Amino acid sequence: MLTRLKGGHVVDPANGRDAAGDVFVEDGVVVEAPQAGREADETIDCTGLIVMAGAIDIHSHIAGGHVNTARLLLPEWHRAFSSRPGETALSRVGWTTEETGLRYAEMGFTTVVEPAMAPSSALHAHLELADTPIIDKATLVVLGNDDLLMSMIREGESAGAIADYVAWTVSASRALGVKCINAGGSAAFKENVRQFGFDDVVPDYGVSSRQIVKSLQTAVRDLGIPHPLHVHCNNLGVPGASSDSIAATIKAAEGDPLHLAHIQFYGYGTEGKRRFSSRGRELAELVNATSEITVDIGQVMFGQTVTISSDELRQFAGSKQASPKKSIIFDHEANGGGVVPMDYKRKSFYNALQWAIGLELFLLIEDPSRVFFTTDHPNGAPFTTYPDIFALLMDRGVRAKWLDALPKSVVKMTSLPEIEREYTLAEIATMTRAAPAKLLGTPDRGHLGAGAVADVAIYRPGEDKAAMFGKAAYVLKDGDLVVRDGTVVKHRYGRALTLRPEADKAMKTRLDRYFDDRYGLSSRWFEVPDGALGREDPFKVVPCRA
Amino acid sequence: METAWIDGKPASPEDALRAAGELLDAGRLPLVTGLRTDVVGLRAAFSLARQVGAVIDHGESASLYPFIAAMRDGGAFLASPAEMRRRADRVLIVGDAVGECDVALLKMLAATAPDLGVRTRGAGRRLMTLGSRAISLPGNAEVTHLDCASDAITDVVGMVRARLAGRRAGEGALSDAAIATVATFLSEAGFAAVVFAPTEFGELGAEQIFGLVRDLNETTRASTLPVLGHSDAMGAALLATWTSGFPLRVSYGRGPAEHDASLHASDRQLSGEGEADVVVFVDALAGAVSQVPVFATPAILIAADPAAPDAARVVFKVAAAGRDHDGVLYNARFGSFVAKPAETTSELPTAAAILDALADQQAGRGAEAA
Numbered sequence A: 001m002l003t004r005l006k007g008g009h010v011v012d013p014a015n016g017r018d019a020a021g022d023v024f025v026e027d028g029v030v031v032e033a034p035q036a037g038r039e040a041d042e043t044i045d046c047t048g049l050i051v052m053a054g055a056i057d058i059h060s061h062i063a064g065g066h067v068n069t070a071r072l073l074l075p076e077w078h079r080a081f082s083s084r085p086g087e088t089a090l091s092r093v094g095w096t097t098e099e100t101g102l103r104y105a106e107m108g109f110t111t112v113v114e115p116a117m118a119p120s121s122a123l124h125a126h127l128e129l130a131d132t133p134i135i136d137k138a139t140l141v142v143l144g145n146d147d148l149l150m151s152m153i154r155e156g157e158s159a160g161a162i163a164d165y166v167a168w169t170v171s172a173s174r175a176l177g178v179k180c181i182n183a184g185g186s187a188a189f190k191e192n193v194r195q196f197g198f199d200d201v202v203p204d205y206g207v208s209s210r211q212i213v214k215s216l217q218t219a220v221r222d223l224g225i226p227h228p229l230h231v232h233c234n235n236l237g238v239p240g241a242s243s244d245s246i247a248a249t250i251k252a253a254e255g256d257p258l259h260l261a262h263i264q265f266y267g268y269g270t271e272g273k274r275r276f277s278s279r280g281r282e283l284a285e286l287v288n289a290t291s292e293i294t295v296d297i298g299q300v301m302f303g304q305t306v307t308i309s310s311d312e313l314r315q316f317a318g319s320k321q322a323s324p325k326k327s328i329i330f331d332h333e334a335n336g337g338g339v340v341p342m343d344y345k346r347k348s349f350y351n352a353l354q355w356a357i358g359l360e361l362f363l364l365i366e367d368p369s370r371v372f373f374t375t376d377h378p379n380g381a382p383f384t385t386y387p388d389i390f391a392l393l394m395d396r397g398v399r400a401k402w403l404d405a406l407p408k409s410v411v412k413m414t415s416l417p418e419i420e421r422e423y424t425l426a427e428i429a430t431m432t433r434a435a436p437a438k439l440l441g442t443p444d445r446g447h448l449g450a451g452a453v454a455d456v457a458i459y460r461p462g463e464d465k466a467a468m469f470g471k472a473a474y475v476l477k478d479g480d481l482v483v484r485d486g487t488v489v490k491h492r493y494g495r496a497l498t499l500r501p502e503a504d505k506a507m508k509t510r511l512d513r514y515f516d517d518r519y520g521l522s523s524r525w526f527e528v529p530d531g532a533l534g535r536e537d538p539f540k541v542v543p544c545r546a
Numbered sequence B: 001m002e003t004a005w006i007d008g009k010p011a012s013p014e015d016a017l018r019a020a021g022e023l024l025d026a027g028r029l030p031l032v033t034g035l036r037t038d039v040v041g042l043r044a045a046f047s048l049a050r051q052v053g054a055v056i057d058h059g060e061s062a063s064l065y066p067f068i069a070a071m072r073d074g075g076a077f078l079a080s081p082a083e084m085r086r087r088a089d090r091v092l093i094v095g096d097a098v099g100e101c102d103v104a105l106l107k108m109l110a111a112t113a114p115d116l117g118v119r120t121r122g123a124g125r126r127l128m129t130l131g132s133r134a135i136s137l138p139g140n141a142e143v144t145h146l147d148c149a150s151d152a153i154t155d156v157v158g159m160v161r162a163r164l165a166g167r168r169a170g171e172g173a174l175s176d177a178a179i180a181t182v183a184t185f186l187s188e189a190g191f192a193a194v195v196f197a198p199t200e201f202g203e204l205g206a207e208q209i210f211g212l213v214r215d216l217n218e219t220t221r222a223s224t225l226p227v228l229g230h231s232d233a234m235g236a237a238l239l240a241t242w243t244s245g246f247p248l249r250v251s252y253g254r255g256p257a258e259h260d261a262s263l264h265a266s267d268r269q270l271s272g273e274g275e276a277d278v279v280v281f282v283d284a285l286a287g288a289v290s291q292v293p294v295f296a297t298p299a300i301l302i303a304a305d306p307a308a309p310d311a312a313r314v315v316f317k318v319a320a321a322g323r324d325h326d327g328v329l330y331n332a333r334f335g336s337f338v339a340k341p342a343e344t345t346s347e348l349p350t351a352a353a354i355l356d357a358l359a360d361q362q363a364g365r366g367a368e369a370a
């Protein structure tokens, strides 16, 4: 069936389109305009509407053991989840895989990456993703605090051997990339170390965080994994030390791609009488000057949320500020992690400045293809706040209103009031469509050229950008009309995008023995078999680079 | 081979489905429980519960609730058994129940020694049991026993916390010297693991033990290994949480999921005291025979090894997940879900297939009625 999306304003920066025109869809993919004489079987009138590819979220904690623990810890969170008070449907249904898929789809998001899947929790994460409707999903598998990697580095094993181990882990866990979270920091915390920087050494291994990051960066490059190593730096949230850690990590990229996650949490200095200040401008300049670096923001928005992280050291430190006062700290193999509820308050100097630093970074990083739109859901804010963030980026007037409501002491500490930039629709489409597809190595999406999957988000433009992005007029997923007027009208399941790098046979034998001898675990338990998810065709394999 | 029965008499699967549907139609509030099945079976059970507006709970959720309630009230430090095997230099086994419900875990910890960590590696592993009797364990590990009645343990843990905080512990079941022994054993650990069964002490006792471990982490490292007894119940609670937002004990009776840990508990509903007036009971795992209750209300039993054709009004014999067909099950030793391949082939339908057929049939009837 040929569908014509007729006469909308097509914003498709990957293909240089930013004008009125048609988009044609057939058998789930975007196709060229048909030859004269062929009529579309179905036409959706997009006159006056904005037509974009479906949006891609590269970093959102939506599935897996830690996310589910947050649900367990916070039954009350279900009521707090909605960013739209007055709506009670969410509070009654709860924060579920089902709701996650529906809410994302209603905003025009069609692909979402769960960025922190522990190897031991891979099957759990994929089971949740398989129950998350509408959207396509992907995961990043976490390495960098695991005994085997640190032992291999300590023993001076070859880059090839390390790459084999990484390949096995990615392949077994069905990941689309590799993430490294406070490299060495969780392992050090198990040794009762309470502060850990980029050049600190993990006790017993004699291996620094820098060595771990560089080893993984090399392995990811050598394996041809399209998504660069995704790094959560050391000292997240610590004034001064955070910005030192991220600066050191950026310098350590040394010309090879590196993605740095939720950098807002690293833009903190120690100036001012509260010893808490913005280093947003300096950090943005550093990113601007380092072209091999990509970043996402981790924007903070005000209200109750919960932080979910495999940075066990950081979560332990943060547990002192838990609100409500309860938290879970995990001592699992490798990373461990923690779940700590947070209530970001507009009237708090610290929280308000965090909010401003995120926006400084969004607005001062010049290239929209190197800065990605995230709240680190739910760590900075739930993803349901996205429409408000779009409005803040696109409209100075909205920013001015928000700034007016902040403590005056905060406004003095941020350059945000002077920043005039307003994101254009084309820049929004670059940041949330074209660039993420490139970053993830998924050329079948993020654009509306012929051959792309027909994931399309159609918005009703207006002065109120939050309203525009909050409820898409139409969303197509693989060519199916799934959302109309901000409401899901067709239920279906997407797939998980995965890599399948070939793992070396000898490495497999070695890992069988390693997990059994050391942990008493079967290496088979780390694998996610095709049939386990109980869905037809649950995976879509993305090729590695040759 | 017979696979379905109505009122104890063999029936075709189609007739049995129809009879089951009539029971569900006649009821006002169904209960879907037992839930001894794999992930796909659990998913199907939740779909059915949503479809027919049922209360849903695992048959053994009582084994989880002291843990869940304590954790969501006050938080916790939680470890995985495999990490503690390599990391913990001190293991405190609290109470008597662990020795009964997971002696394999204790044996594993006794037979291994920490090999990770400057602070923990090399000195071997010391174990201490705090309970009414010593537990005999193999291996070279050094085991100290402190005698303490099970029902005094919550207070004793409080006294240990007081001692660690430098406060006077007050009078209790153990002498000052014994309290000091426990406190020192833990505070001198490089990494302490505290093993206990939350059901033995209830919510308040579990909170006290989580509190002790939280205190220890101010100066050293420590975590807990709560032993829950029924790993399939834990799997069901996890799936329930991502599916409904809540760890079981959920009602879809008024549409959206509503959670009430006492109202929607399976033991209350099965006893006949609850509002449920028809039961779907799923018992489709191999291994330990579960306690299929004598039903107080009309029941539909979906079981791998039904005790008798008249164990319920309608009985379906199904394959056991992880034995007769591949299945994903929660594995407590791993601390997560594991894919378990079948050990044999079977012609029997899966529990999920029966539950799905039932849900489809009821959806069809709903559509006809509307």
Ligand SMILES: [Zn+2]
Pocket: A059, A061, A115, A116, A261, A262, A376, A379
């Ligand atoms: Zn994150």
